[in-house]
Structure formats: structure tokens, C-alpha cells
Amino acid sequence: MNVEQRVAIVTGGGGGIGSALVARLAREGARVVVADLDADSARAVSERGNADHPGSTVSAGADVSDTVQIQQLIALAESSFGPVDLYFANAGIAGAPALDASERDWDLSIDVNLRAHIRAARLLLPRWLKRGEGYFVSTASAAGLLTQIGSATYAVTKHAAVGFAEWLSVTYGDRGVRVSCLCPMGVNTPMLSAGKDSGDALGRAATQAVMNAGDVLEPDDVADAVLAAVADERFLILPHREVLDMYRQKGADYDR
Numbered sequence: 023m024n025v026e027q028r029v030a031i032v033t034g035g036g037g038g039i040g041s042a043l044v045a046r047l048a049r050e051g052a053r054v055v056v057a058d059l060d061a062d063s064a065r066a067v068s069e070r071g072n073a074d075h076p077g078s079t080v081s082a083g084a085d086v087s088d089t090v091q092i093q094q095l096i097a098l099a100e101s102s103f104g105p106v107d108l109y110f111a112n113a114g115i116a117g118a119p120a121l122d123a124s125e126r127d128w129d130l131s132i133d134v135n136l137r138a139h140i141r142a143a144r145l146l147l148p149r150w151l152k153r154g155e156g157y158f159v160s161t162a163s164a165a166g167l168l169t170q171i172g173s174a175t176y177a178v179t180k181h182a183a184v185g186f187a188e189w190l191s192v193t194y195g196d197r198g199v200r201v202s203c204l205c206p207m208g209v210n211t212p213m214l215s216a217g218k219d220s221g222d223a224l225g226r227a228a229t230q231a232v233m234n235a236g237d238v239l240e241p242d243d244v245a246d247a248v249l250a251a252v253a254d255e256r257f258l259i260l261p262h263r264e265v266l267d268m269y270r271q272k273g274a275d276y277d278r
């Protein structure tokens with residue numbers, strides 16, 4: 023898909039990878055709703071986008087663990103720019119490192135890292151199937167492919183996010199709904215820094231394992247990989263493999 027003039031929503035758009043995605047989409051001529059739980063960071067990213075590309079972005083504070091707030095994001099996109107062409111389910115949380123994480127921690131990770139993807143897809147699919155076109159891009163993680171990486175709630179929910187993306191692609195790919203699922207290893211963002219500085223030894227170890235597994239990428243590298251996947255004409259069921267290939271080319275020693 024050529025993203026020029028296309029309408030996109032980026033959740034977690036105020037964070038490291040999300041803000042790079044927004045900047046890249048705006049540069050390519052897309053219209054972007056920048057959504058984040060942290061309304062101030064979403065606004066700042068949107069203001070930067072508009073400074074470089076006037077009229078390219080609007081922002082909203084939104085919690086993706088609430089279906090109504092995702093509905094409101096879609097309504098904002100439609101009223102500001104038109105029908106949503108691309109949805110980037112990128113918001114995510116590191117969660118808790120051990121199996122004995124509290125029920126609340128498990129619920130929160132399942133909500134943000136998995137159910138938020140399902141919520142958005144349920145809302146957008148009817149629209150996309152009617153139009154015969156739509157693109158769902160989720161940011162999972164290498165921890166969604168490699169069980170030895172990532173803390174408990176993170177690895178489990180990211181595996182499920184990969185499974186959901188694959189299911190979506192296999193089920194609706196022949197009806198114009200395209201899916202990409204990004205599975206980067208370490209990316210230099212506030213999430214990685216928080217993991218390195220975590221007060222929890224297991225959390226620090228999980229972050230260290232990620233950093234040992236390959237070069238830490240910059241958010242712009244990930245945004246480049248995402249836009250390359252989106253531009254690809256093929257239906258991509260597992261484009262995250264291409265991200266893994268990127269790491270392999272850098273000499274990382276791991277496999278599924």
C-alpha cells in the first residue's frame with residue numbers, strides 16, 4: 023500500500039517506536055491520528071509532525087484497554103481525515119517478569135498487549151471488508167516468537183499477539199485485509215531503558231537477554247522496516263521474519 027493520502031491511527035504514538043512511525047508516515051504523506059495513554063506525549067509528537075508536514079496529524083489521549091476509546095479514535099480519524107486505511111496496534115507494556123505476577127498485572131498485559139489488537143480489529147474489519155481494503159499492523163516482539171526472551175506476561179501476550187496477527191491474515195487476507203506483525207528484538211526506547219534500570223532482577227535479566235541477542239535498533243530502523251512491509255505488494259503473513267532476518271544479517275545467533 024502506498025501510504026500517501028492514506029489515513030492511519032498509531033497507538034502508543036507518543037512512545038519510542040510509535041513516534042518514529044508517526045514521523046515516517048507523515049513524511050510519506052499519510053494523515054495520522056497519534057494516540058497514547060499519555061496525552062501530552064501524543065500531542066508533542068503530533069505537533070512535531072505538523073511542524074514538518076502541516077495538517078498531517080492530530081492527537082488524542084486514549085487508553086487501548088477501553089473499546090469505547092478505540093471507537094473514539096476511529097471516529098476522530100474519520101472526522102479529521104476520512105476512513106481509516108491503516109491501524110498500527112503499537113501500544114504495549116513490559117509487564118511483570120515472573121509467573122507469580124499479580125492477577126491485575128496479568129490482566130493489564132493481556133488487555134494492552136493482546137486484547138487491544140482484537141478490539142481494534144473487531145471495530146475495523148466490517149469497514150474494511152465492505153471496502154475490500156485495510157491494513158492492520160501490530161507491534162508484537164521477538165519475545166512473541168522466541169520463548170527464551172522476555173518476561174512472563176510479556177512473552178505470553180506477545181506470542182498471542184503474533185498468533186492473532188497470523189489468524190487475521192490467514193482468515194481475511196483474500197478479502198483485501200492485509201496484516202503485518204513486527205517482532206523486533208531490542209529497540210532503543212524508554213521501554214528498553216526502563217527494563218535496564220528495573221528494580222527487579224528478573225526484569226533486568228530479561229532486558230539483558232534481549233540486548234545480548236543482537237544489536238539494539240533505533241526506532242527509525244523499525245519504522246523503515248514497517249513502511250517497507252506496508253509498501254510490499256504481497257500479502258504478508260509473517261513479515262516479522264524479515265525483521266528477524268535483519269538481525270541475522272547483523273550476526274545475531276538465534277532462531278525460532
Ligand code: NAD
Nearest residue numbers: 034036037038039059085086112113114163208209211213
Ligand atoms: P515506549 O514505552 O516508548 O512506548 C509505548 C507507548 O505505549 C508509550 O508511549 C505508552 O504511554 C503507550 N501505552 C502504554 N499503555 C497504553 C495504553 N493502555 N493505551 C494507549 N497507549 C499506551 O516503548 P516502545 O519500545 O516504543 O514500544 C512500542 C511497542 O514496541 C510495544 O508494543 C513494545 O512491546 C514493542 N517492542 C518494543 C521493543 C523494545 O526493545 N523497545 C522490542 C520489541 C517490541
